[in-house]
Amino acid sequence: MINVIGLGYIGLPTALMMASHGLNVVGTDYDEKRVASLNDGTITFQERGLGELYDKSRALGVQFSTVYQETDLYIVSVPTPYDPLSKQVDPSYIVSAVNEILDTCLPDSTIVIESTVSPGTIDRYIRPIVDKKSLQDKVAIHLVHAPERIIPGNMVHELIYNNRTIGADDRAVGERIKSIYEQFCEGEIIVTDIRTAEMTKVVENTYRAVNIGFANELAKICRQAGMDVYEIIRICNQHPRVNILKPGPGVGGHCISVDPWFLVGDYPGLTDIISASMNTNDAMPAYVLRRIHDIMKEKGMTDPSRVGLYGLTYKENVDDCRESPTLQLLECQKKHLAEPLRVYDPFVKYDLVENQYHDFEAFLADTDFVVIMVAHRQLLEKMDLLRGKVVLDTRGVCDLDGVYRL
Numbered sequence: 001m002i003n004v005i006g007l008g009y010i011g012l013p014t015a016l017m018m019a020s021h022g023l024n025v026v027g028t029d030y031d032e033k034r035v036a037s038l039n040d041g042t043i044t045f046q047e048r049g050l051g052e053l054y055d056k057s058r059a060l061g062v063q064f065s066t067v068y069q070e071t072d073l074y075i076v077s078v079p080t081p082y083d084p085l086s087k088q089v090d091p092s093y094i095v096s097a098v099n100e101i102l103d104t105c106l107p108d109s110t111i112v113i114e115s116t117v118s119p120g121t122i123d124r125y126i127r128p129i130v131d132k133k134s135l136q137d138k139v140a141i142h143l144v145h146a147p148e149r150i151i152p153g154n155m156v157h158e159l160i161y162n163n164r165t166i167g168a169d170d171r172a173v174g175e176r177i178k179s180i181y182e183q184f185c186e187g188e189i190i191v192t193d194i195r196t197a198e199m200t201k202v203v204e205n206t207y208r209a210v211n212i213g214f215a216n217e218l219a220k221i222c223r224q225a226g227m228d229v230y231e232i233i234r235i236c237n238q239h240p241r242v243n244i245l246k247p248g249p250g251v252g253g254h255c256i257s258v259d260p261w262f263l264v265g266d267y268p269g270l271t272d273i274i275s276a277s278m279n280t281n282d283a284m285p286a287y288v289l290r291r292i293h294d295i296m297k298e299k300g301m302t303d304p305s306r307v308g309l310y311g312l313t314y315k316e317n318v319d320d321c322r323e324s325p326t327l328q329l330l331e332c333q334k335k336h337l338a339e340p341l342r343v344y345d346p347f348v349k350y351d352l353v354e355n356q357y358h359d360f361e362a363f364l365a366d367t368d369f370v371v372i373m374v375a376h377r378q379l380l381e382k383m384d385l386l387r388g389k390v391v392l393d394t395r396g397v398c399d400l401d402g403v404y405r406l
């Protein structure tokens with residue numbers, strides 16, 4: 001039996017994918033509400049294809065519990081935030097999960113860490129407690145790192161088709177875990193050592209963060225030069241060896257806005273480019289706020305209550321709002337003691353912030369100036385409704401006359 005620990009954005013789809021392929025899976029989370037909801041037949045977040053996967057897994061016997069199971073295979077997908085001051089990874093969630101596993105597991109168990117960690121985290125924080133237990137009880141406990149690459153909005157598809165990396169101390173253990181992932185994963189699975197697996201995951205997200213930071217810097221240069229950054233990037237990307245990502249109002253989520261900081265925290269003297277890129281990205285919500293101010297001035301608008309932010313999530317067509325640029329922008333606004341701007345997001349059905357609307361038409365009726373923070377499908381299909389309004393498009397998706405860009 002596989003016990004998946006942590007049933008959030010990564011653990012739940014992983015548990016369901018494995019169970020739907022006939023593996024015997026119990027998902028464990030210490031959040032009682034989350035577990036109760038899953039046992040009552042309600043999945044805990046919106047994601048394309050997850051409902052079908054859930055139904056299939058339930059029919060095949062997947063279980064959810066708040067209790068760690070006695071077994072010999074665990075997959076850990078608990079949060080790994082960074083310490084805001086040191087920027088280093090905060091390993092406390094994985095340490096606590098592994099401690100509980102060690103109290104429960106059978107001899108000769110394997111603990112697979114799926115959570116993203118900075119290179120060396122497993123050696124520094126996990127291996128000592130595992131080795132102590134192995135020595136004390138004279139049992140073998142194997143460590144594996146299998147970082148996850150899936151993206152919210154396309155998780156189910158990517159779980160099947162992405163290539164994966166598995167890091168293990170022992171090649172045979174790595175190959176055994178690979179054979180389990182191969183039951184559902186059709187991508188290539190590379191087996192390597194644990195530190196290499198840790199580093200590759202963080203490097204992948206850092207590459208994207210630096211590329212986005214570069215695009216954001218280009219957006220500011222093009223603004224000053226009076227040029228269209230999207231057209232410039234579109235043409236540059238025709239070059240066979242150039243692939244610049246899109247600029248935007250900032251980055252959010254649990255990966256690109258977090259993982260590169262691990263390297264800055266661990267190698268402060270060696271990470272000038274990474275650090276500058278992260279600071280550029282983190283400064284984008286404040287930049288958008290300044291753009292709003294400048295456009296209002298240009299248009300002679302004086303009432304900020306007629307300005308509305310479209311989108312609260314950190315990316316399009318998902319309901320995940322963690323670290324989202326809109327939340328960062330509202331936070332920045334708060335520091336100026338300003339009344340928060342109006343906000344609407346079709347994916348956020350509960351009250352998350354002040355002045356939040358749950359009806360698109362009511363939101364539009366109360367706003368003269370719409371800031372596109374997220375390019376949800378709903379907006380792309382109804383872009384005409386913005387005709388006649390002042391529009392600041394931070395995503396490069398609106399081609400109405402007179403639209404303002406980053």
Ligand SMILES: NC(=O)c1ccc[n+]([C@@H]2O[C@H](COP(=O)([O-])OP(=O)(O)OC[C@H]3O[C@@H](n4cnc5c(N)ncnc54)[C@H](O)[C@@H]3O)[C@@H](O)[C@H]2O)c1
Pocket residue numbers: 005006007008009010011028029030031034077078079080093096097114115116117148149150151152253254255
């Ligand atoms: N969200 C993404 O897009 C994404 C993509 C790739 C990798 N990751 C990585 O995957 C890991 C998990 O991220 P997530 O987005 O799924 O987090 P999440 O916050 O959505 O879910 C984590 C879950 O773990 C539970 N939990 C925490 N500590 C626990 C413990 N000791 N025992 C049992 N349950 C516990 C929480 O209650 C929560 O339900 C992180 O390391 C993240 O960096 C996330």
